[in-house]
Amino acid sequence: MSISFLRLIRIANFPSAVSNVWAGYVLASAGKVDSVVFGIGALSSGLAYSGGMALNDYLDRENDATEHPERVVPSGKIPALAALETAIALLALAVLTAGIWFNRQSFYVMVLITAGVMAYDAVLKRYWPTAGIGMGLCRGLNCLFGMSLIGQINLSLLIYPAAMFAYIGALTLLARQESRSAVIEKAVKFGLFGIVVLDAAFLFAYGYNWQAAAGLGLLVLMALLSRMFKMT
Template identity: 40%
Template sequence: MPSLRDLAQLVRAPAALSVPGDVVAGAAAAQALDRRVPGLAGASVLLYWGGMAANDWADRELDARERPERPIPSGRVSPGFALGVSAGLTAAGVALAGLAGGRRALAVAVPLAGTIWAYDLVAKNTSAGPAVMAACRGLDVLLGASQGRTVRAVPAALTVAAHTYTVTELSRREVSGASRALPAATLAGTAAVAAAAMAGRRSGAGARGGDSSGGGDDRSHPDGANRWTGSRAGPGWRALVPAVLAGWYGLQYGAAQARVAADPQASRVRAAVGAGITGLPALQGALVARAGAAVLGVAVAAAAPLGRRLARKVSPT
């Protein structure tokens, strides 16, 4: 029986800190921040872990040559066990999505699960791989939006998908190293993603019944304070939060890519991929804050430094 550490490495457990923010960003944009969000976020984490286990199962022969330290080629986890873990986590994720969000959530969770498996089993090593992985993350954002005005979350979904595209392109060169042109291109993409997260209209507090100033009729807060922004006052400092968090995201992930551009060896590419994974909560936080939930956005972004700390113990790549 594999140890908990072996399983954590199989599913890249710390990297899951980058996942709940997708759902929160989608819910905030769709004005659907409510009691269903934690369940949908949990479903998203299960689907992510299932996809990671499926990834290692599908890559077991390649990893035996290129990444022999991973759980399956090292013999710490058998291929059959990894496949069972993946299938079980995927089924649990879809089931939890249905329990938390009903048919509307299932309408997104089922295609999301299918896209994850399609990436792992078919698309990963093709030219379509980055686009398929980007679609996974975009659908994850829409899972959070499934309980509200889904169309309003499309810009956030596209922003997260664009970020994911850059990370996936880099990840394809984790073993061989990259040309200098690749990090230059992904760095330009990161700058565009950060700018997109800063731009756009604040769409309100993200929760039904509130407005952007926190003065809406929220019966659970009779004094008029908005539960997500934490204040009744006008925008004030909260208007700066999206730009600050998006800038933080761009600086952290961008710096790692700049180091690859200077010296595109494999170890630096892996470090940039790790920075892209662990830095994603800062981008998600910017999107949440842009939707009007500044305090919640800061809370989402706080997962970024925690993820970097945990990545020293269990690799996110």
Template identity: 40%
Template sequence: MGGVAGTAGVNPYVQLVRAPAALSVLGDTVTGAAAAGRPLRGRRLALPLASVAIYWSGMALNDWADRELDAVERPERPIPSGRISAPRALGVAAGLTGAGLGLAAVAGGRDALKVAAPLAAAVWAYDVVVKKTPLAPAAMAVCRSLDVLLGAGRSGAAKALVPAAVLGGHTLGVTALSAGEVHGASPARAAGALALTSASAAAAVSGRGGAPAHRVAALAAAAGYGVSVGSKQYAAVRKPTAAVVRTATAAGIHGMVPLQAALAARRGGVLGAGLVALALPLAKRLGRKVSPT
């Protein structure tokens, strides 16, 4: 995914890894942990950091893999602009991957590594091999789903399959639409993303049981998600120009936060959901300085 944002004076490494966008990733492990009934406490608090490190590695690897295309379409990015060399960017990606796996091992031992290792492998496969194929949106969705399962661990993965699938479905739509950030998209593609957003919002609040307070909190977060993301995607359906698609893509990335909050709250993680929701205003503010895409 690519985009345009004012980057004057921004550290090139911050731009390379899309540092502020990591705020939209923290809630993945919170959501998975809530679904599995394994709150993030003690050493497990390192799981969101492991998730962020692997996410940042993917962003650096993305720019390394796209360096020739970016020289034409996005010359302001760190590699084509000459602020970071291609070998250095690849080294950053490898280092962050190692850091993510190390943090996962500290947080959850083999149980966490059994998810973190496939997640890291999926990220590298996406950026290096799959991204330029029709399977790219599905591959990105798999990465996001695995990130949710990281919070649950291998032993709790079965309980977190639904929220993992919901966030994966949302990612599928956002990634497919983001292909039109430079040259525009088709109304059908934008409509597909909107349909997935609607389905994700409904799935986030579905299910039986749960305390009334949890259901109300989930409904409020899901409504915020549906409106904030859906309105931008509807605009892309009506006018799928590159500029409108970029706006819809950025909204989709930021929309991860209220969707995570809805999923966590529905499964009893109201405190975690509240903390996740606090990341949204900061993510939007920082996103004006460093593009999240």
């Protein structure tokens, strides 16, 4: 696997997607963890996230040639067509994985996630009001995907994906300004780490202490990856 490919899919942010699934799954299963179910769910979520990032760079290639020439598509390290093919393959695999391994609810939620990712990359991110809503929905649905892995969604737990929706919506709007200020860029980076912290906070709040501590362990992985790969 090439370094350029890992940069394309923003591998440094991969643990944050896994964290959403972990928190959602633990909350919905009342702390009863099946490592196989979680592992495949995390893989499906990660595929969707990675596909979305590849699609983002393909669609932004002309703008990035001016604002982010160091990115792998405008720099020529990965051809634009290859980025598009990668995006399509990863998003399709995310849906197939959810459909084959899990229940209808998980499949439908993953379909909504991939549809949301494509809508965000193609249209929603271009406008201030819809950018935060679109990305917030994608992340909220990712949390819901983790909750759906047990075969049913407990409506009383919807406060968790709702909180993630609000947090990511605000972070997305802040990220739109990151090219204008190094301070904002750092704030966005810390905000991405905050996703894992918010996930763990919900687990602690519901009494799942060791699961919360395990989730916080993803911060170490994110920190290591962020030293090698850009997060935005």
